[in-house]
Amino acid sequence: MTTQGLHSHSLYKPILRPLNSHRNGDENNMLDFLQRLGKALMLPIAVLPAAGILIGIGLLMQEYSIAGGAFVQDAGLGITGNLAIIFAAGVAVGFAKDSHGAAAIAGVIGYFILSQGLIAIGGEDIDMGVLGGLLSGVTAGLLYNRFNNIQLPEFLAFFGGRRFVPIATAGLMLLVTIILGFVWPPIQGLVEAGGQSIVDAGAAGAGIFGFINRLLIPFGLHHVINTLVWFQFGEYNGVTGDLNRFLEGDPEAGIFMGGFYVIMMFGIPGAALAIGLAAKKERRKATLFAMSSLAFTSFFTGITEPVEFSFMFLAPLLYLIHAILTGSALYLATLFDVHHGFGFSAGVIDFVLQSAQGRGELTLLIMGVVYFFVYLGLFYFAIRFFDLKTPGREDEDEELAVAGSPGHVDTNPSGSSKFDQQSLQFIEDLGGGSNIRTLDHCATRLRLTVENMDQINEAALKSHGARGVMKVSKTNLQVIVGTQVEFVYNAMKDLLKNKSTNADQSNESSTRNETAEQTADPNDIAAVAAPLSGKLIPLADVNDDMFSTGMMGDGFAIEPSDGTVCSPVYARVEMIADTTHAIGLKTKAGTELLLHIGIDTVALKGDGFTALVEVGDTVHPGQALINFDLERVKKQASVVTPLIFTNLPEGWAVEHMATGDVTAGQTGIIRAKADTGSH
Template identity: 55%
Template sequence: MLNFLQRIGKALMLPIAVLPAAALLLRLGQPDLLNIAFVAKAGDAIFANLALLFAIGVAIGFAEDNNGAAGLAGAIGYFVLTNATQAINENINMAVLGGILSGVIAGLLYNRFHNITLPDWLGFFSGRRFVPIVTAAMMVILAGLFGVVWPPIQEGINAVGEWIISAGAVGVGVFGLLNRLLIPIGLHHVLNSLVWFVFGEYNGATGDLNRFFAGDPSAGMFMTGFFPIMMFGLPAAALAMIATAKKERRKEVSGLVIGIAFTSFLTGITEPLEFSFMFLSPLLYGVHALLTASSMVITYLLDIHHGFGFSAGAIDYILNFGIAQKPLYLLPIGLIYGGIYFAVFYFLIKALDLKTPGREDDIDEESEGNEFVPTGDKNEVMASYFIQDLGGKDNLTSVDNCATRLRLTVADMKKVNESSLKKHGARGVIKLQKTGLQIIVGTNVEFVANAMKYQIKNGPISLGKAENEAASAVSESTISANNMEFILPFSGKVMPLSDVPDQVFSAKMMGDGFAIEPTNDTLVSPVDGEIVSIFPTKHAIGLKTRDNLEILIHIGLDTVKLNGKGFTTLVNEGDSIKKGQELIKIDLNYLKEHAPSVVTPVIFTNLQDGQEVHVKKVGNYHQGEQDIIKVQ
């Protein structure tokens, strides 16, 4: 769940980046300052469409390749959800929650369906074009659900608002707590509208805000406590996040949070700063909500009355200073809260290793963060030939990889030379659509993909010397299977590769081997040797025997799309291993539910010419069973 929320937090950074400028425009254009209507409208345009921006940004952030088609699907999903629910009940307003929900669903559906192939007569709607369609259909279903369940939720919020207005210090504290807790789902404005504009009456003015400007000496109780938080507390929290960020990312984080911290201090617009950590570290946001509640209670008990026409920033503090009661008290209170925020945030971030900006784990971004250094090895040679065989770098739209294959998008499939690809090391070529292509490489695919990306950006390597060095390195390697002792790595049903429901494995494009349909939850090493590679999504592992025989174990089919869910690795790359040693724990029930098949191919990827795997036993056998296969 925390990883999921962290992905939302990262996805929100794109629309959040524009909010500080929008907030300044919105405040400066107000009648009590510059009174320039079009400036205020320009800033308000961003905030008025914040839910839509979140729908687009979250969808792109969730899409595995950050493609804009996911953003389009997010926008369509948001429009369908909001308009359909309001058709059921015109009073429904899901606000930011509707945008985030639409974005998450659109992003997940994009990952599931962006490569879908439909029958020829529906071919136009295949691939990415299908994503907005299925997103719209899903949101229609959800709109029917929320059209029924959402009105009672809104009514519950109204009932809470009516209670807190008459509950004194307790009510003020609860209001401050709920005001912050409802921001992530965009429902705080419902509560605010009741407290600030409806409840209470003074000379015809209703609500705490209107009564304050009408001169009611008792008004301001639901606004005053925000000033210490917005002017001092949250900016201090921003400083704590800078101080605890990784050194290499501190400059980046400073650029992100200093601007939005100043926006909080000056204008009282806190959402940009709060959204920067509420999903990355929900615990900190809960602490922030409690501190806000305490500030509301303290200013109430000290009988301080201040108010704002826009928000509790320095501008409103100065503008309304003359009509406030005990406004100077807010400055030392604010400084105290600034110290508390910095100390509490700094301590919790460090002690609990919270993933605030600049401290996040890199999720699904391993390939983006790899620095590739050219060495002239066989992977670089293969990469250079592949680029040439694929029609040149200008014909390559995207380069990605899974555990064993390159996943490519090309501009013109006619420029792809399939026979040359196989000549230069491809073990198989699969054309998915007019532009989608997969090249079966092997467990070294990640190195080939990184080399291709480097050469596309920086130019090809010189093939002459590098090719000779690579060929020499290959000729010096020795591969032997004569003395290999091999045990069954899973309990389950043993089968020949030809029975695997995947043409890459069944056609032996990756190499010869066998497969097993597991019935237990722990993969053990079938040989003595070492761990050569563990794919980032943990669904595949590469081993090397003491005689240099390379073995790929691919747990389930198409399990790369699970992004590591259902897998727990027990070893690291480079580890020496013994036969029977536990390598990976799997959630077998999860895999059966979410993967096309749990059939696990065991492939020998570097057999010499003429060598093949003979499966001696088929059927159900226990883990550790010997004499299952023979390499001859």
């Protein structure tokens, strides 16, 4: 049976379910969702430096009576005045599986419907602000992942695919707006009252926020609380949030930002120096060199994560001290009437640019010098007294190799860029390409979902340049790289996409996989690998006439012992059922294969199934294609999974060469023979 025939079958309607590259088996878990949200927030937040720079320059120009200062300032305020729309577009792109602009358009349309609809229902005073943009963006991004590849009947075909996403978003947001029109007004009152109470709490509120902000860093969730405090709480001249109000000129704003300058420009460099000085004598010079570069990054840009992750897990006590000191810095800065802010982060760039708007710069500098020595003394004492295994003090087999140290691995060999080589090493350290389900990044870290967390080699990742490794759940992993993470991400993405390397494959498996490309010749079907681990079953024993009688083609079946379906061959993904329970593949030589997960699983409508690839992708043996919740599906249907060769030559059949249990990736389990006998 050809692929076209598959599409005509009732089980394979030509509405192909798209890949949601951010989804995983735990996506219903609130932590996973919040992490996705935190990552999506990075794009609109990345716009803020432009606003901060323009406003800062404009104010400095006006202070020194330079013409055009007001114009430059207003240009920056034009950005902050439309943050809700920016969040709607940016969050939608962040949630969309391929960051496509169609999601952004849908997010903006959703926000227009929501904002205008709320006014029509509840009056001019009803406004969700940045939260409305965030809600519209999340909705549009999720709908994009679900419908960007939808195929409509021919007379509506023009509106199919990505063009359908804004339509779907408009329809859903209309319903959401009607509901929120009656539900949101009392909620808005509570949000405004709660936010104002935090603002009115003054030094205490600022201190608590600083403490919680640092505690959420390990999970990547600090962006969520930052969004509320910096963009939603408090109001001045029609804008909300501490950051917005500060840039707008609110003299009372800046209490949730000013204290961070003390930590990022002075405290973190003090901690970095303490770590270097406390290193073992033979490693002190190399560790000081490495930590100094990270300290300068924090001082100059306000990005602290590379330093924080160097001790966060090795010495949790130090991180608790760091969180307490951060809270105390914000508390004291507010107590000393400091009102200072930033457009991106509390580094020296923003400190200078926002000096015309803020007040208390001298206080911050004096506090900074004090905190530098407080961090230096506390960290050095704690490291030495408790013998904490910070960088430069690890046991020999766990040492974090830094540039210039004996264990350092050269990441820039001749003929290879630094990031290509480091990415190749990272892929190997992560268990190989087949162990990586999804790959993404934020400002300083790689965000991944993996097949098997046990295959992650943390020590090797650190020796190849990772600042830290965070295992968020059984499948979610974060690798802290630093400010150059985007270059590492791009190189890894290219390597995984192009399959220029298969870091997890031994020479033996590489040879085996090379023969798997030639499955168009029935004699080479022996090279086909088992797509799942479990019990091998003859097709004739499958409890479904469509498969057992060979109606769709010959093949075999597996009763799986886990929920990961892998590619049995080198192939192109030709079809993914709209319910994700089946996938069609086609090899380079023309052989067509169908993997049908379970029997009667179409009735589950995709519940419990997650696609890890999309139509058009090129896949290799052992690469994960679909994850499904084995126990959940087993309760509702048979999980026996047939693999069908839909276009075997006339007169050829599949013969089993193995019985009993097989392992995913195992070859030699079947062969084809010129025999029209039974299965």
